C-alpha cells in the first residue's frame with residue numbers, strides 16, 4: 001500500500017472517529033425525516049423542491065399555497081416535508097400538529113431562515129432564543145399595559161385623522177384612493193410615534209429614505225430566505241444585491257440610532273415627554289441583575305417593532321376593507337353597529353370603551369385574518385425529539401407552521417373559502433380548538449402586539465366607514481397574493497369609495 005493511500009485511510013478513520021457522534025446523529029435524522037410524508041413532487045439533490053419557486057413573490061405564494069391545499073385534500077395529512085435545497089422543512093398544516101410546536105416551552109428557538117433578519121433586527125424579541133428571549137419578553141410586556149395602550153390609541157386617533165383628511169381631499173378632487181397605500185402609511189406613522197416617540201410623516205412624505213429603505217430591505221430578506229444560493233454571507237456580501245443590503249441597513253440603523261440617542265438625552269435632562277413611547281419603557285427598563293439595556297439592546301427592539309408593528313396591521317386592514325367592500329350585507333351590519341355607538345357623528349375620536357363595543361367589526365377583522373393572515377408562515381427548530389400525528393420528529397428539524405394553509409384546511413373550517421364573520425360570534429366560538437385561528441400565533445411566543453393591532457384596525461376602519469361606503473371591484477380569484485414575510489396583494493386592489501351621506 002502506497003504512503004498516499006495509507007495517509008488517506010488514516011485521515012478518513014481519524015475524521016470518522018472524531019465526528020462519529022455527529023455522523024450518527026445526521027444519519028439518524030435523515031432516516032427519521034425519510035419516514036415523514038411529503039407531496040408527490042419530484043425532489044432533486046441539493047436543490048430539493050426549490051426549482052418550483054422560481055418566479056416572483058406572487059408566483060411563489062400561489063405555488064406553495066395551492067400545493068398545500070391540494071395535498072391536504074388528497075391525503076388529509078396534518079403535516080408534510082418539503083425540501084428547501086438540501087434542508088428538509090416540516091410544515092404543520094393542522095391545529096393538532098401546530099399545537100405540538102406552539103404550546104411547548106421546548107421548541108421556542110426560531111428556524112434558520114430567521115437568521116437573515118439578524119443583520120437588521122439583531123436578536124430582538126422576534127428573533128431571540130433561550131434566556132435572552134425570556135428576559136426581553138418580561139421587560140417588554142409592560143409596554144402593552146392598559147395605560148400605555150390608552151396613550152397609543154390617542155396617537156392612532158391623531159394619525160387616522162390625518163389619513164381621513166388625505167382621503168377626503170383625494171375623494172373630493174375625484175382622484176383614486178389606493179386603500180393599501182393609505183392605510184400602510186398611516187400604520188407606519190402610528191408605529192413610528194408609538195415605538196420611538198417620533199414621526200416620519202410617511203403620510204405626507206412617501207419618498208422618505210427611511211420608508212423606501214424599509215420596504216426594499218424586506219424584499220431582499222424575502223428573496224434570500226427562499227434562495228439557498230444567497231444563504232452564504234461571504235458570497236452574498238460580494239454581490240450587487242449584498243452591497244445594496246448593506247447600504248439599506250445603514251440608512252435604517254442610522255435613523256433609529258439617532259432617535260434613540262436624542263431620546264436618551266431628553267431622559268438625562270429629565271425634560272418631561274408628552275407621552276410614553278415604547279422606547280421610554282425600554283430606557284427605564286432594568287434587568288433582573290439591575291442592569292440597564294445598552295444602546296444596541298434597545299436598538300434591536302425598536303427595529304423589531306418597526307418591522308413587526310406596521311406592515312402586519314396594514315395588510316390585515318387592507319384585506320379586511322377588501323372583504324367588507326365585497327360583502328354589502330357585512331358592511332351594512334358594520335354601519336349599523338357604528339351608528340349605534342357614534343350616532344351620526346362622523347368626526348369624534350373613538351374612546352377605548354367605544355372601541356370595545358365594536359364587536360361585529362372585531363369579528364370581521366378576525367375572519368379577514370383567517371382568510372388572509374398577515375404572517376402566512378412562521379418557523380421554529382425542534383430542540384428535542386417529539387411526536388406529531390403519530391410520526392416521530394427528530395431534534396433539529398426546521399418546523400414551519402403554515403398558518404395560511406391551516407386557516408384554509410377544510411378538515412378544520414367548514415367551507416374554508418367563504419367569508420363569514422359570524423364564525424367568530426360568541427355562540428360559534430364555543431369549543432373551538434385554540435390552535436385553529438393562529439394569525440397572531442399562539443402559546444408563549446405569541447404576538448405581543450395583538451391587542452395593539454386590533455385597536456389600530458378598529459380605529460382606522462371605523463373612522464373610514466363612519467364616513468364612507470367601500471366598494472371592492474376585484475374578484476377574489478383574480479387577486480394575486482404575495483406572501484413571503486407578509487401576505488399582501490401583489491397589485492393595487494380596485495376599491496372605490498362613496499360618501500355614506502350620498503347612498
Ligand code: HEM
Nearest residue numbers: 125126308309312313316374375378440441447448449453
Ligand atoms: C395584524 C397584525 C399582526 C399580526 C397578524 C401579527 C402576527 C404575529 C405572529 C404570527 C407572530 C409570531 C412570529 C413568529 O413566531 O415568527 C408575531 C410575533 C410578534 N409580533 Fe406581531 N403581529 C401583528 C401586529 C404586531 C404589532 C402591532 C406589534 C408591535 C407593536 C407586533 C410585535 C410582535 C413581536 C415583537 C413579536 C415577537 C414576539 C415573541 O417572539 O415573543 N406585532 N406577530
